Amino acid sequence: MNAMTTTVHLRNLNIAPRKVRMVVDQIRDKSAAEALNILAFTVKLAGEPVRKLLDSAIANARTNHEMDVDALFVKSVFVDQARTLKRFTPRAMGRATKIMKKTSHITLELGVR
DSSP states (O other): OOOOEEEEEEEEESSOHHHHHHHHHHHTTOBHHHHHHHHHTOOSTTHHHHHHHHHHHHHHHHHTSOOOGGGEEEEEEEEEEEEEEEEEEEOGGGOEEEEEEEEEEEEEEEEEO
16 A cells, blocks of 8 residues: 555635535545546536545646556545634614625545555
């Protein structure tokens, strides 16, 4: 078992972590090619940023670490909550309601099988 891994991060994505987790759960422990194929046909909005992050990780593995691209797989991927933007919207009778706009941090790690 080769201990070579490459890790990439995506910070402050303006999509709620709960929605991004639905997408990243589909690609966990899959090969890199299979994960790209899954993300290409994902209807969710978070599919595109996660696909770009995976492309970046594959490029880093190829150029910086000289790993075999065909042997890469998604070793771990997880989503953390980033800062929350607090906003208000007007309501009836002069009141206001709080709107919490949540953002996400994504961490993706590729390994070699």
